[in-house]
Amino acid sequence: MRCPYCGSTNTQVKDSRPTEDHTAIRRRRVCADCSGRFTTFERVQLRELTVVKRSGRRVPFDRDKLMRSVQVALRKRPVEPERIERMVSGIVRRLENMGESDIKSQTVGRLVMEGLKGLDDVAYVRFASVYKNFREARDFEVLLGELSGGEGADEPADVDVDGD
DSSP, X not given: OOOTTTOOSOEEEEEEEEOTTSSEEEEEEEETTTOOEEEEEEEOOOSOOEEEOTTSOEEEOOHHHHHHHHHHHTTTSOOOHXXXXXXXXXXXXXXHHTSOSEEEHXXXXXXXXXXXXXXXXXXXXXXXXXXXXXOSHHHHHHHHHHHHTOXXXXXXXXXXXXXX
16 A cells, blocks of 8 residues: 555555444554555445446546545535445445446436435535536426425436536
């Protein structure tokens, strides 16, 4: 493992333990060259996933990119990091269990929307407004109608996590 501070490969594991949801191993490491300390996570990966964008472009699935998208939606919201980690791990597990290596970006976006809807309504609306490409206030009204189960609840459109 390369040290994120000095780039040395001379690092040692000081502590290992499972995460709270037991989906990963958390390792505390120290660099023998610069004494920098950092944490790594080891997760099971069932298969290599590829995201197929609307344009047809194919990119490797990036769990960290998924996590960043979710964290942007949840910025300044009172949601515990463990719940966010569980949600993202659940999405990744569902994608891997679909049995396909090629996953449409709309599928990833739909799963994120489902997860955020159960986690935090404000984050759900934030995510939806960006990825459904809201252009006017009426778009928010329709989405809020869906949340409250009121009139005007249309079928949700496909979403694209990467905006393609």
